[in-house]
Each structure stands twice: as C-alpha cells, then as structure tokens.
Amino acid sequence: MKYLISILVLFSAAVALGTLLQNTAYVLLVYPPYRIELSLKLFVVLFVLVFGFGYWLIHLLLATSQLPGVVQKIRSDRAKNNARKLLDVALRAFFEGRYAEAEKAAARAIKHGESSVLYGIIAARAAHELKAFERRNAYVSLAESHTQGESTMRMLVAAKTKFERQDQQP
Numbered sequence: 001m002k003y004l005i006s007i008l009v010l011f012s013a014a015v016a017l018g019t020l021l022q023n024t025a026y027v028l029l030v031y032p033p034y035r036i037e038l039s040l041k042l043f044v045v046l047f048v049l050v051f052g053f054g055y056w057l058i059h060l061l062l063a064t065s066q067l068p069g070v071v072q073k074i075r076s077d078r079a080k081n082n083a084r085k086l087l088d089v090a091l092r093a094f095f096e097g098r099y100a101e102a103e104k105a106a107a108r109a110i111k112h113g114e115s116s117v118l119y120g121i122i123a124a125r126a127a128h129e130l131k132a133f134e135r136r137n138a139y140v141s142l143a144e145s146h147t148q149g150e151s152t153m154r155m156l157v158a159a160k161t162k163f164e165r166q167d168q169q170p
Contacts, residue, residue, distance in 0.1 A: 083112045103135075106123035
C-alpha cells in the first residue's frame with residue numbers, strides 16, 4: 001500500500017510540474033491601492049516556501065514549549081543515576097568494612113532526593129557499626145519518613161541493631 005501511494009504521489013507531482021512548466025498563467029493579488037502580479041510558477045514556489053517555513057516555525061515553537069519538561073526529565077534521570085552510583089559506592093564500602101565511607105555515600109544519596117529505603121538503611125547500619133547510635137536512629141527515622149509501606153526492612157534493622165547493642169528500650 002505504501003508503494004502504491006508513493007507512486008501516485010510521484011505521478012501527481014510529475015503532472016503538476018509538467019502543467020506548471022507549460023502554463024503561462026499569472027496570479028494577480030490586489031489590495032487597494034497595491035497590485036502585485038506574479039507568474040504562477042513563482043507564486044507556487046513562494047507558496048511552498050512560506051508553507052514550509054510556517055510548518056518549521058510551528059514545530060520549533062512546540063519543541064521550545066516542551067523544552068522545560070525535557071530538561072527536567074534529563075536532570076531527574078541524571079540525579080537518579082548519580083544516586084544509584086552512590087548506592088553502589090555505599091554498598092561496596094559497607095561490605096568492605098569501610099563504614100564511614102558507606103555512611104557518607106548513603107547520606108549524599110539521601111540529600112540528592114532519593115526516597116528509597118535502602119539509602120537510609122545502609123546509612124543506619126554503617127552508623128551502627130561506627131557506634132554512632134544517635135545518627136543511626138536519625139537515619140532509621142529518616143527512612144521511616146521517606147517511605148511509607150516499606151517499614152518491614154526498617155523495623156528489622158532497628159530490631160537487629162538494638163539486639164546487637166542489647167538495648168531494652170523500644
């Protein structure tokens with residue numbers, strides 16, 4: 001079907017071009033007190049150019065109006081990628097026993113605006129290993145405030161850290 005339509009368009013263009021080249025007609029534009037007389041060939045060429053320019057201008061304006069959304073999406077994607085890289089750094093540092101670096105990377109990811117509970121949990125576990133119990137409690141409560149519905153992991157970390165410390169308070 002595409003092939004048939006393209007052949008019809010090609011033949012139509014050939015007929016229009018042949019007619020245009022054979023025709024000696026002219027176009028008369030009158031707007032008192034002005035009068036413009038153009039050959040039909042020049043009028044068709046100018047009409048196609050003006051139509052093409054208008055089409056291009058409309059697309060340019062539409063692209064310009066959508067630009068803030070595109071930029072916001074790119075920035076959001078870049079921030080998520082940076083946060084995921086920080087998660088990799090935090091996990092690697094945590095499992096290598098470099099708890100200060102793990103806590104720092106997880107805290108930076110939280111500052112980037114990531115709302116996943118993992119960042120707060122890693123920071124809390126790293127702070128617990130560093131014996132910084134107040135920071136641990138702050139990270140656990142931060143993980144609680146950022147994410148609703150993911151409380152199981154947060155409660156497991158809180159229970160495990162309190163058990164390891166043998167803390168009897170709830």
